[in-house]
Amino acid sequence: MDETGKKMKNKLSILILLGCASLSIAHVGSLNVFYEGKAGTYPIRVIIRPPGVVPGLAEITVRSLGKGVERVTVQPVKWDAGPEGAPPPDVAVNVSGDKTLFSSELWLMDFGSYSVNVDVYGEQGHGRSIVPVSSIATRKLEMSPALKGILIFLMIFLFSGGITIIGAAVRESTLELGSKASKERKRKSRVSMLFGTLIFVGLLSGGRMWWTSIDNEYQENLFKPIEVTSEVISKNDTRILQISITDEKWKKGLYPPLIPDHGKIMHTYFMRIPGLDAFSHIHPVAIDQDQNTFQVIVPPLPGGDFVLFADITHESGFAQTLIDTVTVPEYSGLEFLEDLHIDRDPDDSWKMGYPLPDIDLDSPVRSSDLVNGKFLMEWLNLPDRIIAEKEVELSFKVTDITRGHLSLEPYMGMLSHAGILRTDGSVFLHLHPIGSISMASQQRFEQQSGVNARIESMHDGHMDHSKHMGNEMHRTSESVSYPPIEFPRSGQYRIWVQVKVRGEVLTGIFDLYVHPPILS
Amino acid sequence: MSDDLNHGPPQVSGIPWYCYVIAIASTCIAVGLQWDISWHMTIGRDTFWTPAHMVIYLGGILGGVTSAVLVFKMTFFDKNEGINSGVRFWGFTGPMGAWVCIWGAVAMLTSAPFDDWWHNAYGLDVEIISPPHMVLAAGFIALVFGAMLLTLVQQNRSNVSSIKPFSWFYTYTSAILILLMVILTTEYSFTNKHHSLEFYRISALAYPVVLVAIGRSSKLKWPATTAALIYMLHRCIMVWVLPLFEGQPLLAPIYREVTHFIPPPFPVLLFIPAVAIDLIILRPDRMNDWIRSLAIGLTFVLLFFIVHWYFSEFLLSESARNWFFSGHLNKPYWARVGPYEYEFWEYDYKVFGHPIPLTPVSLTGLFSVSIIAAISARVGLWWGQWMRQAKR
DSSP states (O other): OOHHHHEEOOOOOHHHHGGGGGSBSSSBSOOOEEEEEEETTEEEEEEEEOOSSSSEEEEEEEEESSSOEEEEEEEEEETTTTGGGSOOOEEEEEOTTOTTEEEEEEEEOSSEEEEEEEEEEETTEEEEEEEEEEEOOOOOOOOOHHHHHHHHHHHHHHHHHHHHHHHHIIIIITSOTTOOOOHHHHHHHHHHHHHHHHHHHHHHHHHHHHHHHHHHHHHHTSOOOOOEEEEEEEETTEEEEEEEEOOHHHHTTOSOOEEOBTTBSOEEEEEEETTOOEEEEEOOEEOSTTSOEEEEEOOSOOOEEEEEEEEEEETTSOEEEEEEEEEEOOOOSOOOOTTOSSOOOTTOEEEEOOOOOOEETTSOEEEOBSSTTSEEEEEETOOSSEETTSEEEEEEEEEETTTBOOOEEOBTTBSOEEEEEETTSSOEEEEBTTBSSOHHHHHHHHHHHTSSOOOOOSGGGOOOOGGGSOOGGGOOSSEEEEEEEEOSSOEEEEEEEEEEETTEEEEEEEEEEEEOOOOO | OOOOOOSOSOOOOSOOHHHHHHHHHHHHHHHHHHHHHHHHHHTOOOOTTOHHHHHHHHHHHHHHHHHHHHHHIIIIIOHHHHHHHOEEETTEEEOHHHHHHHHHHHHHHHHHHHHHHHHHHHOTTOOSSOHHHHHHHHHHHHHHHHHHHHHHHHHHHOOGGGHHHHHHHHHHHHHHHHHHHHHHTGGGOOGGGTTBHHHHHHHHHHHHHHHHHHHHHOOSSSHHHHHHHHHHHHHHHHHHHGGGSBOOOOSBOOOSOOOBOOOOOOOOOTHHHHHHHHHHHTOSSOOOHHHHHHHHHHHHHHHHHHHHHHHHHHHTSGGGOSTTTOTTTOOOTTSOOSGGGGSOOSEEEOTTOOEEEOOBOOHHHHHHHHHHHHHHHHHHHHHHHHHHHOOO
């Protein structure tokens, strides 16, 4: 590869490519669910790969991160049917050669919000983790050339065979035994074959039209996130981002209302395009009872075109990401927050970084210092080459260059938050140390099942997230681990990793190139 | 020019082995299909290796292999018989029914990879009526039709003393064909739709053609009625036997308690219009077939409508909630419990939840349905006439 080829000259065209992001649930561009937590006393890691069609078969793998696990079962539960409407659990089979890995298949038969009960049995008794998963249709499968060839061959055989049978039936089937077909019969036979051909062609054409109409209906019903429109309004010289839901299904009440996820009704990643230099993680609030309009004070960042990815969770446990772009006026340098009808959320955070760099494919990750040389964030166990669809460890260590020891503090109940964006906007993931699930969704299902249910603490509307602070096995006071994730597609990505140190939210930026999967 | 006749009248001695085999093959297909549907409604979880699938495959293999054996025998080992009583096809010779069976078996085979791809592309068995399922349906209908032809030619070649067993074989396989039509129209024939025109329209299209063809071609005394009664008995046995076996849903969501296999709905009462069809077809006068079709169409719809309008009310009532009619047992695990189960529906719902209004029954609607039934009957007369003469 020449020098030019090694450089990714990728300057964002998110505005054009946002169409690719239409397949978004709690994330964009990937349905896979990553979860790391404890089932009772057993630390486990769960990956669910939904099929993208409904009804369909999802794959689930459960890895024991500790010792003593003997048996794992998995059980899908649909939100409106509850545990009593769940089938008996399936035993996840131990993958040969790896005593810690168990796998099974999950049948997701209906559209909507499901949870999976992962029950672990072993030396320390029984424990359960509940992992939410959304069942939606997102993909259209193309037929492979080989299958197409086989089916065309069989169709030609059936077509010509059928016509031959019609001709033979007219020519010979009613002949007395031992007699031969007359010329008249043979002529009738040919005519009937002609009619037979017309009938078969008609049937095939009708079948094709029918197939096309089914396909069109299927395409129309592929999952699309709730439609929103965004604008930035100015009040008291302060820029306010307003997100309005315009979706007809939402307005007709076909979606259940929204519930807060770790205390916020909406978690929004808001970045300037195309350079992704200005970054913010903000939390719009509903300003009406029907949850149609949401507002948030825009952080003191420069103006320009911005893209937003807003995570929401419904009462059913269904989580999805709303997507839009909006133009933000230039920052005047002044903000008058006192007289506004909304407050700046103390958990809002932002960072003015630097534009997307050219990525050297042979040196996959480029990281930033956190705060002007004061703190450093390091990606631990970084592989030489990051490959799409292959698990990648996401562990980060924060170092205080000037003062030595530091201790990470909870930020919105989590040890860390990460946003992962493919630079064309077609992939977006919002991760926590427990994985990619919506915790509100998990808590909803835990309460429904009555197992290990956590009750929201009443003070300040925040939940108890002690269980979500990260994997104890891999966490020190200076580092944080996420469950290994898979990048669904090759290309250039930017990752923002956020931690809190001494009351201050720090944002690390990593630019990387993900290589295409290696075909075996 | 008439066909040359080189030999004397045919002699049929004994019942050929393949008559039994293809009757068993047809039965396997019908039983397997109903079992499979019950499996989907009860257990839900589906693999290639479910017992119901195995029974269907067994039917396909028995029919296909038997036909292939007949063809090979006629082509390579008994050429004289092939020339005298076979039908030529791409250089091979075999009985007409064998060719149709083989075509059906290949169509069933074709549907397998197509259906598998369809599941992956659009989701598992969302509807009974889907393109790959229609290829499969064409396959098993052809296979059963081939079985009918194999027994029919034996009936048509027989003299008076030996004709009866073949007529029974033929009428039995014909009854299986009626059963297949009933299975195919399941989604349009739920009892809750019996006060809507759609049910009568699909019935007028599907049933007269088969009943009339049987009526014209079988040599039994009451052929259409007999076939309709055999079909009913077959269906009733499934209604009564399936709930005797325990079964539990293995897929979520489960909206009702299911502990035993779900039976199919109680069969539609085809024997009543079938009696009328037999009477009209067997009329000794020389009625024109077009007029005969019209008479059959009108009579079929009139009787079928009156019977089912009231019988469906009974089936939805508490009186039918017993083992015999299974009015309370035939809902799948995914159907929510509610009063709608015992009401007549005004809407149908497509896969993606769009409601489609059902058409109320009206006099003009029934008249249009009668025309459909008459056309169906006319095709049945043509078809039956051809089958009546089939010898090979």
